[in-house]
Amino acid sequence: MDNFEPLIAVFSCHYCSYAAADLAGSLRIQYPPNIRIIKVPCTGRVSVNHILMAIESGSDGVYVAGCLKGTCHFIRGNYKAEKRVQYVRDLLSEINIEPERVQMYFMSAAEGNKFAEVAREMTEAVKKMGPSPLNKSSS
Amino acid sequence: MNFRESLESGKFLVTAEVGPGKGTDVEHLLKDADIIKDRVDAVNVTDLQSSVMRLGSMAFSHLLTDMGIDPIFQMTGRDRNRLALQSDLLSAWVLGIRNVLALTGDHPTMGDHPHAKPVFDLDSVSLLEMIGKLNSGYDMAGNELKGAPDFLAGAVVNPGADTEAALELQIIKMKKKIAAGAKFFQTQAVYDIDLFEKFIRRVEGLKVPIIGGVILLKSAGMARFMNKNVAGVFVPMPLIKEMTDTKDKVKKSIEIAASIVKRLKDLCQGVHIMALGWEKMIPAVLDQADI
Amino acid sequence: MLIAERKPMEEILEMIEDFERILVLGCKGCVTVCCAGGPREVKTLSTLIRMDRKQKGRKVITLEDSTELQCEPESIKPVLEKMANQYDVVLSMACGAGVQAVAKLFPDQLVLPSLNTNFTGIAEEHGVWTEACLACGDCILGRTAGICPVTRCAKSLLNGPCGGASEGKCEVSKDQPCAWQEIYHALKRLNMLHYLKQKPQVKDWPVHPGRVVREDLREVEAT
Structure with a gap:
């Protein structure tokens, strides 16, 4: 388990965190290769089922990275995403999966550093938790 | 004189109240009743007050009749449907109970069995109408009774309703209660006499005796609790301060109650003293108020 | 509309404990509007069931479908018949009436409820409902x-x-x-x-269960 490398799905907003990821790339800032970015027009588009599907299909962690509060291109998308993330966390608790596997982050397009930092933070956290219970039983 | 005679005589009425407790121990309550026996025209017996499960009103009312006290049997629509209410009234009559106070009742969530099924098949108004029907020899379904009661029915009104809507609705409902046969009204506790006077001016044309409620203040804390939690009761700040500042709470409590009783003498037809366990103080209150 | 809420997962999982092939059956009526048992919620519940079983290392097959109105026999029949023999139990995401309609139409089929039906209500805002009609x-x-x-x-x-x-x-x-x-x-x-x-009223309570009959709508036998 020492060399466990988690797979982490990131729902990334076109206007901020996706641009931040771009910037991180341009600035040659390293971040863990564990994350898989799914670009969305707004985190408000991420539904409960999207997050659940990511977990079911093998992600050890999922996070939604939206704009800083108050700066959503669609006004409230990131607030909606935050509530849905909380709802999914509650659902996961109900079936004994650690809710901490699902997180919400906020960042601006200019925060390439933050994007990398969050990717590292989440990767470390999920590494500590170990593989998703769904992945454990199948292996 | 029984309560009906006192009411009809037009004298200033004094009623008190006992709340049976949780369990079969009635001795101290009977003792308390004995203390006030000669000073009151009737004693109300509450019906599972605050929706807390207790000894029943009918049984305790009956015990009072045995002592020569005329009870006012309080009956709420909270726990019984029309079958049980009518049957209990007939039972009460054969046990010597002659006066009924019809109430809607607190919601069960207010008490110690909050998930009990609320009944409210009849409310205070329809309860009064039903009593009238029983008195006339018929049940609610129109069936003839073999032997009819002849209850004196009363009702309650809350003069301290705290919004315009609440007050107007109280008065409309009061009129409905009178039309349904209420022969007297007892009120929620009165502390703000000016407010009460305004209420009395609104309803004096209805020509039905009103017995103003008086609750003995036991402490400033109790006053604050009632202000916060008891609908229609408001103890003004100066009274709370008097209770805080006094060294002798019992003496002060009697003093305050007596001064309220004195003022009520000019405003309504009686006082209903709710002593909440301090029944021993009632004679002193009445003495100080010159009754 | 009828307002309902999903039962706790623990309760649902216990009910379906003994079954491997589960038809999660939503309803496109009231419970879709109140986001308790429509196609989206069918997907969510099915996913949760699969994830639970996977953790326990137990097999499960979830079929997902929704009726137009689960309280209407005509709308239940085609959906269930389409998937006949593919499931052991129907886990209904409809209101109590929907569950009973399925049970009545398919008396040999076990139907389980996954929602608690709360009341007939009004949407005050998205996500807030209040009871309005008894x-x-x-x-x-x-x-x-x-x-x-x-x-x-x-x-x-x-x-x-x-x-x-x-x-x-x-x-x-x-x-x-x-x-x-x-x-x-x-x-x-x-x-x-x-x-x-107005003059005081006493409510005459209806006898349950209720039954409404409209002769003008009923099928006529030609004689």
């Missing part, structure tokens, strides 16, 4: 300015409020306005306060 069978809204005291007064009082309201709120909950005070304001606004002075 389906008492004798509507008096015409006299109460469209505010139902049978439902919205905690004591279902018909002849005016009790004395328990405080600052316009019901004695049962500070979040709940006194229905009678609301009726008062509404009638005042409509200039119809005299409606409050």
